[in-house]
Amino acid sequence: MKIQIISLFxxxxxxxxxxxxxxxxxxxxxxxYRYINLRDFxxxxxxxxxxxxxxxxxxxxxKPEPLFAAVEYAKSQDPDALVYLMTPRGERFIQRRAVDIxxxxxxxxxxxxxxxxxxxxxxxxxxxxxxxxxxxxxxxELAAMTVVDAVVRLLPGVLGGAQSAEIESFSHGDNLEFPxxxxxxxxxxxxxxxxxxSGNHAEIERWRQAQSRAQHNKYKS
Numbered sequence: 772m773k774i775q776i777i778s779l780f781x782x783x784x785x786x787x788x789x790x791x792x793x794x795x796x797x798x799x800x801x802x803x804y805r806y807i808n809l810r811d812f813x814x815x816x817x818x819x820x821x822x823x824x825x826x827x828x829x830x831x832x833x834k835p836e837p838l839f840a841a842v843e844y845a846k847s848q849d850p851d852a853l854v855y856l857m858t859p860r861g862e863r864f865i866q867r868r869a870v871d872i873x874x875x876x877x878x879x880x881x882x883x884x885x886x887x888x889x890x891x892x893x894x895x896x897x898x899x900x901x902x903x904x905x906x907x908x909x910x911x912e913l914a915a916m917t918v919v920d921a922v923v924r925l926l927p928g929v930l931g932g933a934q935s936a937e938i939e940s941f942s943h944g945d946n947l948e949f950p951x952x953x954x955x956x957x958x959x960x961x962x963x964x965x966x967x968x969s970g971n972h973a974e975i976e977r978w979r980q981a982q983s984r985a986q987h988n989k990y991k992s
Contacts, residue, residue, distance in 0.1 A: 772926065773803045773852065773878040774919055775845045777838075778912050779820065779885050781806035787916050796929045805848070809833070812840040821886055830887030838882065838893045845880045852878030853898040855918070856889075857911030861900030864918055868901075872918075873925035881918070883911030947986035949979040 776784055787793070788804050796802045813820045814836055821831040842854060853875075862868070872879070882893065894900075903914045924930055952963040966978045 772801065772876060772923075773805065773849045774881075774923075775805040775807055775848065775852065775879070776881045776883065776912075776915055776919075777807045777809055777841045777845060778881075778883040778910070778915075779809045780910065780912060781808050783912055784916060788919060792929055793920060793923055796923050796926065799928060801926050801928050802923055805845075807841055807845055809837055809841050812837040812844070824887070828887070832887055833885060833889040833893075835890040835892045838889060839896065842880065842882065842893070842896045849878040849880070852880045854880045854882065854896055855915075856882045856893070856897040856900045857884065857902075857914040857918075858900050859902050859905070859907060861902040864901050864903050864921070866921070869918070869921040869925060872922045876926075879919070879922075881911070881915040883915050885910045946983040949982035949986065 774788075778784060784806055785804075789797070793802075797804060809820055810818050814834065820833055820837045822834050824830070824832050846852060846854075882889075882897065901914070901918060903917050908914060952967060956963050956968065964978070966974055969975070
């Protein structure tokens with residue numbers, strides 16, 4: 772899967788995507804990251820990418836010419852890739868959507884906004900608008916990295932175990948992941964639940980399901 776990110780600040784993206792599991796995914800050839808600097812498509816000697824909004828108002832908007840040029844360049848590198856715009860008004864990104872995107876196994880092109888936003892005409896090139904929550908960030912880079920992280924870790928061969936992604940929070944409806952423990956059995960007077968030491972896999976599974984529901988009721992109610 773080729774993942775291309777269009778941003779005015781690509782230098783803030785690469786340290787994240789080239790670390791830990793995300794880096795390993797690229798090393799294994801499962802994904803390929805490309806960072807496209809919107810400034811490279813700016814207009815004139817100063818590589819201008821923004822301008823004041825029609826109708827007045829504070830701030831600056833990203834101009835359509837650089838945005839269109841950058842997206843069209845990215846599409847030329849991966850014609851079947853889908854274009855994602857990170858925006859507060861987009862569809863709420865949840866785990867089920869990450870699973871869907873990973874299952875499509877299509878390339879991804881992210882458009883990261885900046886300033887007060889972007890010229891609305893860029894929507895004509897966008898396949899999906901995504902929001903990671905009802906709050907405002909200074910740019911779309913952090914949101915894009917969040918989506919990439921959630922999707923890439925679901926691709927076959929990225930995580931260590933075949934069931935690693937299956938047991939995680941939100942993998943089955945809205946339930947949260949059950950509590951987990953490792954050695955030592957007792958630490959600072961806190962002991963591992965007896966059921967996990969019993970070797971009774973049926974009982975362990977029932978305990979885990981009950982704990983998962985309990986976690987959901989505690990934190991999502």
